[in-house]
Amino acid sequence: MARATTPRRKALTTLAAWSVALIIFFPVLWMILTSFKTEASAVASPPEFLGASWTLENYAEVWSRSDYPRFFWNSVVISVGSTLLGLVIAIPAAWSMAFVPGKKTKDLLMWMLSTKMMPAVAVMIPIYLLFQWLGIYDSKIGLVIALMLMNLPIIVWMLYTYFKEIPGEILEAARMDGAGLWNEVVYVLAPMAVPGIASTVLLNVILAWNEAFWTITLTTTKAAPLSAFIASFSAPQGLFYAKLSAASTMAIAPILILGWFSQKQLVRGLTFGAVK
Amino acid sequence: MGKIVLKSVRKSFGEVDVIPGIDLTIEDGEFVVFVGPSGCGKSTLLRLIAGLEDVTAGTMAIDGRDVTAAAPSERGLAMVFQSYALYPHMTVRKNIAFPLKMAGLSQADQDAKVTAAAKVLNLTNYLERRPGQLSGGQRQRVAIGRAIVREPSAFLFDEPLSNLDAALRVTMRQEITELHQSLKTTMIYVTHDQVEAMTMADKIVVLNAGHIEQVGSPLELYNTPANTFVAGFIGSPKMNLIEGPLAAEQGAHAIGVRPEHMGIVSEGGWEGKVLLSEHLGSDTFLKVQTVNAGTLTVRAGGEVRLSHGDTVRLAPLPGKTHRFGSNGLAL
Structure with missing residues (x-):
């Protein structure tokens, strides 16, 4: 007999799945958010979210400063x-x-x-x-x-x-x-x-x-x-979190996009032969 | 042409001698069936002939040409596997054409041969399908199609019907026999099913533990089994083997009587009680516990009104008793 799926159980499972996904993804999310903050906002304590000052300047600077x-x-x-x-x-x-x-x-x-x-x-x-x-x-x-x-x-x-x-x-x-x-x-x-x-x-x-x-x-x-x-970008003159985050985001973006589009293939390949 | 001669062929896997040494001649155009219980070496022997396994010692020749060390592709043989072994990523057309493509035939020649084979095997409407979209019987036909387009000197079949249901098995058995009659090419067929062996073969090779127990036509094996193993293996239900004083009376270590040669008599014979009766309509199978001869199986024609617990007297039909010595060989 299949296990009964009550709405309550489904809601709890969904919540649990989203929580785990968020915990795993949180550092990446943090990095992406930081890359759009000013340096001052990036190091503010307590961390700023909605009240932060957002900018694209980090990307512009990272792009112009390096090849x-x-x-x-x-x-x-x-x-x-x-x-x-x-x-x-x-x-x-x-x-x-x-x-x-x-x-x-x-x-x-x-x-x-x-x-x-x-x-x-x-x-x-x-x-x-x-x-x-x-x-x-x-x-x-x-x-x-x-x-x-x-x-x-x-x-x-x-x-x-x-x-x-x-x-x-x-x-x-x-x-x-x-x-x-x-x-x-x-x-x-x-x-x-x-x-x-x-x-x-x-x-x-x-x-x-x-x-x-x-x-x-x-x-x-x-x-x-x-x-x-x-x-x-972790330079000797000090850590610039926002610029470092922008550089990191630019570095992982291509592979993240590749991974996103090929996730089906990856999962299928990795579980290949697991079930006959 | 397809005469195959094996001389002292031996096969070992590590320390284990699977085939200690076999001499066998298969004549051109013969339908030869290798039969024996699981693990008797019949499939290994077929794979040695195919070249899929290397022989440990001995020689093998096809039409006089020594092929002992030849690769499978150089032997001019075609094989039909138990699992069909079709290429799942190719259409039926491409599956059948594959050996022709490997042989370097032109596209036009490939198409002509595939079309002809498909017609013979009733596959014309399925040529563009993939194996996954076919039934078991159709897949088996594709596997046969892939074998016949090559026009090999001999066909090798490795238990090709064991994955099919009972009804389809009978149909395919007849189709393969008809194919042999029309092509007249040597066929070697491996099975553990003695009914397939009896119905299809010109010549049966009974194998046991890597040895040949007997070679002969189906009726030779049925009428004059060389030893107790062949006597027990050929025929269904199995031959009754009786040892002890009853055998000694006839100057033998054991006597054998086939269930269909065991008569029900009103007096004399061996008395016993019916343990089990199976009514098939055309026949009745009885399992009888006798006083002197142990448990015997009887195949009586038609409907016999006997059931569990009834007393019955049994006697072999005249001239239908086989005698065996203490070494198991027929006397």
């Missing part, structure tokens, strides 16, 4: 580039783990995931020196490689999970029908895994876009993405 389009472009190249490079490596890896697993496949997957448990700061110095030595410090290609390596375990894991859902018999049928490995992947596996691949791409673009530790550590000016753009 936003360059940071934006660097973010696009680094996040999309690292994800695509990751896919090129992860698709064959996930394919072999899902369809021709060996005795150590599970261990290998766990090991890949365990690398995510190590604090990034532990390898900061060696990687910094390595990048200097290889001449890829403060370069987009360097960051593409760094972020690809950082997200590779997640990409492989996600694709592995999606590929496992594809019945092996269908790939065997393709083999019987005369398809070699390449045709099997292009005509059968990839089209069937499109929802999974799409959500993997989306999630990893978002992760790479939001990554701050390596993007700030391994860049100075040339390859600096939006994370460095935000950091540049």
Whole structure:
């Protein structure tokens, strides 16, 4: 029997859901509101809401004081580039783990995931020196490689999970029908895994876009993405909350819009195979 | 052409010998059924022939060509899977055309062959649909269509009817038999259902624990089973196997009498009580607990008015008793 839905229960559930959503979203809302306040209003105590003085000046100043389009472009190249490079490596890896697993496949997957448990700061110095030595410090290609390596375990894991859902018999049928490995992947596996691949791409673009530790550590000016753009507004001459908020809002706006439009795909992809 | 010869074919998964060693010749144009209980290695044997599994030892030849190490696509065989294994993102047309596309045929040739196959299989009106929009029987026809357009040297069927309901299974069984009669191509068919084996096969291969127990025509296996395993496996209901003094009287370790060869007699024979009677109209199945011969199954023609607790006397029909030695082999 289905659980009875009384109006009272429905109202309480709705209220609870909205409260949780508001708590989660509150810091972002605070940041957006602050970005439209004057510096004085932004630091006022108690905080000002309706009585605050609103302005667009912060945006104008942030725009004129820095080269936003360059940071934006660097973010696009680094996040999309690292994800695509990751896919090129992860698709064959996930394919072999899902369809021709060996005795150590599970261990290998766990090991890949365990690398995510190590604090990034532990390898900061060696990687910094390595990048200097290889001449890829403060370069987009360097960051593409760094972020690809950082997200590779997640990409492989996600694709592995999606590929496992594809019945092996269908790939065997393709083999019987005369398809070699390449045709099997292009005509059968990839089209069937499109929802999974799409959500993997989306999630990893978002992760790479939001990554701050390596993007700030391994860049100075040339390859600096939006994370460095935000950091540049916490200047030594003092914290300017309103301008910092405006810069942060400008940095997260593109990914927020992308996330908004692709939320259905993301949710579908992340719960793919959870229920048969 | 489609003569398939297996010589000492062995398959192991790690330490486990699934198929310890099989020699088998399948003649061109034959309809061969591999039958046996679950886990007997029949599907593995089919997958070895298909090339989907590598043999551990031994050789395999199709029309005299050694294909032991050949990829599935190089063997010229077509396979119909239990789950149909259709490509869910392609239309029926594209599903059937896929092997032709892989073979590099022109679009015009592909279209002509797909149209012809669709006509044979009554799929013409469904060509633009996707597999998800078809019934089980239609999906099975698409899978067969995808196999026949290739004009393979042999068809391999891996329990293709087990996902269908009983009525559809009978229809599809007849369709596959008719297809074999019209194409005259070698077919290898795996099933655990001995009725399918008996009705479809030119030759049945009975497998048990990776070994071939007997190879022969359906009636050979029915009339002269080589051992107790085949005797028990072929025929429905199962053959009654009686051990002990009654068997010793006939100089055997065990005697076997099929339920349909067990007569109800008025005197003599083995006395027993009816435990269960099943009335099918055309036949009556009785389960009888006898004094000397254990529990026996009887298949009596027509309607027999016996029910639980009634006393009955049973005797095998003359010349219908099978004798087996202590090693299980027929005497």
